[in-house]
Amino acid sequence: MSKQVPVFGLIDCNSFYASCERVFRPDLAKVPIVVLSNNDGCVIARSYDAKRYVKMGEPYFQIKHKLKQHGIIPFSSNYALYGDMSERVMTLIESMVPAVEVYSIDEAFVDLTGITDLDGLGRQIRSQVLRCAGIPVGVGIAQTKTLAKLANHTAKRLQAQTGGVVNICDPIKRDWVLRNTDVSEVWGVGRRMKVHLDTMGIKSAMDLAKADPWTLRKNFSVVIEKTARELAGTPCLELDEPDPPKHEICCSRMFGTRLTELAPIKEAVATYMMRASEKLRAQNSLCKKVRVSIRTGMFNPEEAKYANGVVIDMPYPTDDVRLLTKAAVDALGRIYRPGFKYSKAEVLLMNLCQPGEYTDDLFAASQPTESTKVMAVLDQINERWGRGTLRAASVPSNPEWAMRREMMSQSYTTRLDQLWTINCK
Structure with missing residues (x-):
């Protein structure tokens, strides 16, 4: 045979980010759209009808007048919406074909x-x-x-x-x-x-x-x-298998404003650890080491520059956000230096392993069963009611240092308080 x-x-x-914005804004079906990067920095997506006027990567502050002139609507990036819409699209595709990469x-x-x-x-x-x-x-x-x-x-x-x-x-x-x-x-x-x-x-x-x-x-x-x-018609690339669990997980963000005090930087690191630990548990991994780092802006010649990081060994492989957050936040005091304007923090989970893959001596500590159960309940609640519904006390709901996203659309599909509403007259 x-x-x-x-x-x-x-x-x-087609123009995915812009298309996501149009799904819940049918009034913009024929209006050109651009989507901006973190802190409303530069253009990272354009609807088809905006491409003739705007180039990818153009800084927003330089093209405000051009957008207004051509009636182009700017949006801050809404990654929660885009990620959820992507999952819906991929689920539909998977239901119609034998295999998907x-x-x-x-x-x-x-x-x-x-x-x-x-x-x-x-x-x-x-x-x-x-x-x-x-x-x-x-x-x-x-x-x-x-x-x-x-x-x-x-x-x-x-x-x-x-x-x-x-x-x-x-x-x-x-x-x-x-x-x-x-x-x-x-x-x-x-x-x-x-x-x-x-x-x-x-x-x-x-x-x-x-x-x-x-x-x-x-x-x-x-x-x-x-x-x-x-x-020429000779297949050399096959459909890839699902990606194996990652060996490192990183969560890094620019602050919406420069930070000079330690307290808000600790809040940011706790927030980033919350997200990193969600990814860790999603791939059923445990973390042995954590690296936390901070830095100032590196391009303003008038600002003093500083960057530093520290690696922390966990007492045992864990996915408990409480333990990971405490380790990262406590370590910040070792690298924070007053007198600088900090622009970014990063959390890196290292030496990841699957349960049962690591070998320790008989008397070494291991993650308590109660911690595993608590994390499972945490994830179930947040999956059902939206990310951040249940979070560590050190994670604020609306921090002043958060990314600038002044033109962000609603989280129509991931937050109950922002569901799409229709007014019937």
């Missing part, structure tokens, strides 16, 4: 091998996600992951003609896409690589597909070799 030819799909949400918050590769009506399934996925989650997506289908990525790019670029679904399993369609796509649009080819490829006469994706793979490997890397082979 001959082996089936693999078929991959790439499902990518979640590639990023707004992208997923899927296994479509053996499915006969590929175009029909692509349209069904697009329709279902739009109807149930309100998010428009593009679907690219091909016999390799790199070609599926290229097909998805074409589906978005020519959405009016394609309806958001492009299947290039047919060699004629595949070659048309390759000829009409600049090499810089190929997955994994950046600006620097494009310059080098130009010197070799490789201008289009078709040129790269026809290039000698061994020459590309010799001059560049095995990654570019695999890219060329995939463009």
Whole structure:
């Protein structure tokens, strides 16, 4: 029996952050939108109709007048909303295909091998996600992951003609896409690589597909070799298995304002530890060491600069936020220095392990069973009623040092007090 030819799909949400904002604001369906980074710093997402006026990474303070001139609405980043909407989209996709690799918050590769009506399934996925989650997506289908990525790019670029679904399993369609796509649009080819490829006469994706793979490997890397082979139709990349538990977990944020006193910095570190410990328990891991660090701003020549960190050994591997928070907060006094304007703190959970993986002597302390039960109840309450419903006493609800997010939308899907309301007249 001959082996089936693999078929991959790439499902990518269109302007994801902006689309999430529009789901609960239908009045903005035809209004251009941009989403800003932490502390409302720079543009990190744009709706399609805003791209002609605003570049990615432009600082907000420099383009306020331009946004107002073109009627573009800015939003502070609402990561709780985006993360929840992403989970809804991925759950929908998983219900419709044999296997899924979640590639990023707004992208997923899927296994479509053996499915006969590929175009029909692509349209069904697009329709279902739009109807149930309100998010428009593009679907690219091909016999390799790199070609599926290229097909998805074409589906978005020519959405009016394609309806958001492009299947290039047919060699004629595949070659048309390759000829009409600049090499810089190929997955994994950046600006620097494009310059080098130009010197070799490789201008289009078709040129790269026809290039000698061994020459590309010799001059560049095995990654570019695999890219060329995939463009030519030879699968080199498979659907990845779910990621294994992380060996380190980091939570780091810029403060909304410069901090000079130790007390608010302790609050920030306790808040970051709360989030880091949630991630720790979500992957069923225990932590043996904690590193806490603080620093000032590094780019203002008029501000004195200072950065320091300290590593703390835990008495036993633990996921108890109370123990982890106390260790981190107590250690701050060893690295804090008065007279500086601090801009950032970081919590890093290190030497992570799974229960039963570590070996200690017979008389070494271990996490009490009661602590494990308390953490389970904590997570259950916060999962049901929203993050932060139950928290450590050292974690404030509305701290003055929190990130500036003056234009943030409501947490429509993750907070009961911010549910979407409809006024019926």
